[in-house]
Every structure is written in structure tokens, then in C-alpha cells.
Amino acid sequence: ILNVEQSPQSLHVQEGDSTNxxxxxxxxxxxxxHWYRWETAKSPxxxxxxxxxxxxxxxxxxxxxxxxKEGYSYLYIKGSQPEDSATYLCAFSSSNTGxxxxxxxxTLQVKP
Amino acid sequence: GAVVSQxxxxxxxxxxxxxxIECRSLDFQATTMFWYRQFPKQSLMLMATSNxxxxxxxxxxxxxxxxxxxxxxxxxxxxxxxSAHPEDSSFYICSAQKRESYTDTQYFGxxxxxxxx
Numbered sequence: 001i002l003n004v005e006q007s008p009q010s011l012h013v014q015e016g017d018s019t020n021x022x023x024x025x026x027x028x029x030x031x032x033x034h035w036y037r038w039e040t041a042k043s044p045x046x047x048x049x050x051x052x053x054x055x056x057x058x059x060x061x062x063x064x065x066x067x068x069k070e071g072y073s074y075l076y077i078k079g080s081q082p083e084d085s086a087t088y089l090c091a092f093s094s095s096n097t098g099x100x101x102x103x104x105x106x107t108l109q110v111k112p
Numbered sequence: 113g114a115v116v117s118q119x120x121x122x123x124x125x126x127x128x129x130x131x132x133i134e135c136r137s138l139d140f141q142a143t144t145m146f147w148y149r150q151f152p153k154q155s156l157m158l159m160a161t162s163n164x165x166x167x168x169x170x171x172x173x174x175x176x177x178x179x180x181x182x183x184x185x186x187x188x189x190x191x192x193x194x195s196a197h198p199e200d201s202s203f204y205i206c207s208a209q210k211r212e213s214y215t216d217t218q219y220f221g222x223x224x225x226x227x228x229x
Binding site for chain 2: 100101104
């Protein structure tokens with residue numbers, strides 16, 4: 001059974017703090033790793049799709065790294081803002097069929 | 113672009129009735145749509161993969177006769193929960209891949225909360 005783990009489960013930070021969370025996934029049969037941002041009552045928003053070992057991607061204050069050999073990805077948020085409050089999901093795929101295996105998510109709350 | 117809608121956003125029904133959920137890609141054509149469900153405090157779990165004009169592929173443990181999926185066009189897929197029971201109460205969410213996407217990004221709808229009494 002393929003398993004994707006995210007940690008921590010939840011996180012509370014102050015506005016302006018930088019933060020990061022982890023996604024662990026199987027290191028064999030890797031095809032892609034996806035990160036999504038999911039605000040309450042909205043659709044999950046695609047942040048990154050990462051495919052190559054050593055990939056680093058950035059979108060504004062959010063960045064992500066990928067290590068396929070050891071099976072982990074980090075998501076970093078620099079200078080957190082209240083609008084960053086959301087659940088961040090990672091999802092692993094082992095083929096180009098589009099099938100995604102999701103982690104349980106990390107819920108971030110940024111206090112003003 | 114890449115907006116996916118889902119309807120209804122929530123539904124309450126009586127045990128034994130059937131419920132249809134629609135998933136539409138509003139501004140792109142989707143070769144493939146996916147249906148997931150999420151039980152409380154659990155991760156999104158893939159139920160089935162739906163390709164336009166062909167039968168859906170169901171994940172292990174998902175009853176195809178209970179969860180009917182129709183993907184009649186490149187912009188619409190429907191999930192019908194037949195003879196719903198309280199244990200089918202869950203959050204159902206769809207996603208769609210663009211027809212010519214090489215990035216494999218899936219665009220999600222906002223989900224449907226189903227409560228079966």
C-alpha cells in the first residue's frame with residue numbers, strides 16, 4: 001500500500017513568521033509530486049507539480065523542494081500572512097495515469 | 113483559466129434514494145476527470161477515473177454499481193450515488209485534467225457534502 005504522510009498535522013504561526021512542512025512519499029516508482037493549497041469552502045488550488053529529483057519551485061513567497069531518492073518534499077512559506085491560512089496537501093503519483101495519492105494535509109493558521 | 117464547478121455543493125437525502133453530482137470544467141476541455149471522497153479526518157481517496165466516452169475505471173473497494181459515473185462530454189462528468197445509505201455520507205470532490213496538459217495538473221471542483229439520513 002502506497003502511503004503519503006504529511007507533518008505536522010497543524011501549525012499555528014504569527015504573521016511574518018516563516019514556516020515549512022514535510023511530505024513523505026514512496027521513493028520507488030516515482031512519477032510526480034503535487035502540492036495544493038485548500039482554503040475552506042473553496043477548490044484546492046494547484047501550487048506545484050514536481051517531477052525531477054532536486055527540483056525547486058517558487059511561487060511568490062511559497063517554494064518547494066523535492067528529493068525523490070529519499071522520498072520527501074518540503075514546502076516553505078516565507079513571511080506568512082493571514083491569507084496563507086489554509087490546508088496544504090501533497091499528492092504522489094507513480095505513473096502518468098493521473099492517479100494521485102494524497103496525504104492528510106497540514107493545516108496552517110496565521111495569526112495577525 | 114482552469115475552473116471546475118461542482119453541483120450541488122451540499123445535499124441531504126433519505127436512505128435508499130439516489131443522488132447525482134455534476135462536475136464541469138468551465139473554461140477548458142478535460143480528457144480525464146477523477147472522483148475522490150474524503151471521510152472525516154482522512155485524506156482524499158481516489159474512487160474512480162473517468163475518460164470521456166468510455167467506461168470509468170474504479171479503484172479497489174469502490175462498488176461500480178453503487179457509484180455510477182458518466183462522462184458524456186469533454187466538460188461534464190456525473191457521479192450518481194445509487195440507493196444511498198448513511199455510510200455513504202461523505203465529502204465528494206472531482207478533478208479534471210486539461211485535454212492537452214503535459215504537466216498533469218489536476219484542477220479541482222469545490223466538492224459536494226453528502227449527508228444520508
